[in-house]
């Protein structure tokens with residue numbers, strides 16, 4: 001198949017909350033089947049807005065002013081609601097940022113993992129149970145039966161994130177959106193979770209949009225990367241290309257600033273003000 005899995009073209013959005021201030025400026029990117037693309041940029045760059053647009057969960061105060069989001073050729077922005085509902089959660093799913101709040105505290109893991117399998121894939125209670133147990137094994141949970149009987153509060157943060165990864169892959173989606181899926185976790189657990197997402201994605205041939213602040217994470221798990229600033233794509237390409245031969249001075253400055261460029265204390269040198277001035281001039285931001 002030559003068609004990309006996902007192609008965003010000329011996507012623009014404004015904030016109704018901030019007097020129509022631009023949030024996305026003519027964003028274009030593509031994703032082939034089984035590709036992991038990192039979406040990187042500082043806070044407010046528009047990463048989550050793109051993720052939400054892909055999941056059809058944009059807030060009312062964000063207005064799309066142009067462009068298209070084609071998923072296997074269908075424009076998600078113009079698809080009727082009932083068509084969109086068939087895709088969301090099934091063909092496109094989410095690994096959420098915070099495993100604490102993403103699971104329903106009042107329901108056992110089994111109920112939460114089998115809902116979709118039963119309702120959207122028509123599995124029987126028994127079949128859904130067996131499938132859920134297998135999924136938990138796949139995310140390296142040692143005692144799946146015990147975890148299936150557990151409530152979320154009985155599991156550690158890392159375990160909960162494994163459950164959520166199992167859930168994201170349960171219906172064999174073609175595209176998984178991961179919006180900073182490891183920021184709420186301990187550093188030691190973060191690495192394991194990253195490796196797990198990578199291995200699940202490879203085993204299932206799933207495309208992934210991976211939102212992160214961390215160029216180190218991009219280097220570890222992304223095939224390609226799109227760097228955003230103030231809603232504008234500054235540079236994109238294969239991870240190897242962008243990280244070894246960055247073309248834009250902003251990309252160069254970020255790489256010089258270290259893996260966590262958003263945390264000056266962790267990096268070598270912060271991004272110089274002159275780089276931001278050049279960026280703003282290029283994009284046409286007056287402030």
Ligand SMILES: Nc1ncnc2c1ncn2[C@@H]1O[C@H](COP(=O)(O)OP(=O)(O)OP(=O)(O)O)[C@@H](O)[C@H]1O
Nearest residue numbers: 015017023042043044045046047048049059061062
């Ligand atoms: N609910 C909303 N309504 C209107 N505008 C919003 C809303 N949420 C965010 N925005 C605007 O969209 C811009 C981009 O926000 P977004 O959350 O996409 O950034 P981000 O790159 O995900 O940042 P972070 O790294 O902090 O998560 C922000 O500058 C903000 O002004």
Ligand SMILES: [Mg+2]
Nearest residue numbers: 047048049179
């Ligand atoms: Mg965000």
